[in-house]
Amino acid sequence: MLPVLIVQNDPQEGAGSLATLMAKRGLSQFIVQGFNAPYAELTPERFSALIILGGAQSAYETEAYPYLEREMALVTAFMSADKPIAGFCLGAQILAAALGGDVCAGAQKEIGWYDLTLRDEAADDPLLKGHPKTLLSYHFHGDVIRHIPNGIVLASSEMTPWQTFRHGQKAYGFQYHAEVNRSLLADMCRNNESYLAANGIDADALIVASQPHLADFEHHCAGILERWLDLFSIAEEVR
Template sequence: MKPVLIVQNDPKEGAGQLTTLLSARGLKQERVFGYDTDYDRVGSAGYAALVVLGGAQSAYETETYPYLAREMALCQDFMQAGKPIAGFCLGAQILARTLGGEVVPGAKKEIGWYDLTLTEDGAGDALLTGHPKTLLAYHFHGDRIENVPGATNLASSVMTPCQLFRYGSNVYGFQYHAEVDEPLVELMCRNNADYMAANGFDAETIIGESRRHLPIFAGACKQILDRWIDLIPGQAP
């Protein structure tokens, strides 16, 4: 079976529990760095699915980070091939822009633990069956997604109207960090401690909060991610 392509936009921050779940299924993974890869080599023909991860870049900063436009083209390639895609944080914003949506700066940074609330469409989504109507979720972003043509908004928070969207039946954009496990949360916070402090957040405080909140959150996200993995064709029964 072809591997899952994982595009990492931060040199240190990987796919957390999603990597663990893919490995448990026996699915091969190929990780590339969005800012340093041969996009002529990593087309959809060679892979079963695509994952695009987060980073400090903004999806609208294509002049500063020209490779973001190549990531959007890659997403378009996988969508045209009908292959599953999951984007997380920046990855979701890249998906949104690929589809003609907007990504704009939020009024405030949403970093740490905030309630995630399913929309009516979210409550009926196949990946979200059994998901709590409201769940305390982990966030780390300053931009927000708006007006994605053809997409269905599945979840929101008080600060961010679009926290999760679906396009078609197998393309999902997670503004919140459904992929995290405890090591990834700790790495994310310590990797960005100065940025967090400059915006009024303390990395160690959020790490402490995460140790309390993560088990329930990660358990709910495991179900979502497992169901997304189910969408990848060619797996052994």
């Protein structure tokens, strides 16, 4: 099977539980750093799917981070090739921007544990079957998605309407961190200690406070991520 292309926007923050699930399936992972990826070589025919991860950048900061436009071009190419795409946090915003959506700074930062609530549109979505109507979920973002042409909102939080969305049948964006596990959460907090402190949050305290919520969160997110992997791994096995 072709490898899965993973674009990291922070060298210290990987794909968390999603990487673990791929490893269990024996799926190979081709990991690149967004700021220096060999974009000319990253053509869709070489990969089974595309994953874009989070980072401190903003999707609209293309002058400061011109490679973000290359990531958006990747999205366009994979969409045209009908290959599955998953974007997480910044990755979801990059996906949204590539689809002609509006990404901007939110009224307030959503960091920590907040309820994620499924919309009616999630009832027949293949990834979200069996997911609780409301799930306490992990968030770490200041920017938000306002609109995506032909995008379908699947889940929202009180602060962020576009928490989970789908475009077409194979492109999914997760504004919250559906890929987070214990080690990734700790890396994320310690990697952003000064940012958290500037927003009145102690990194170590957030790590400790997260422990009681992680098992249930990981369990339900694993179902979503497994079904996203099914979009291409089962299809490949059938061939």
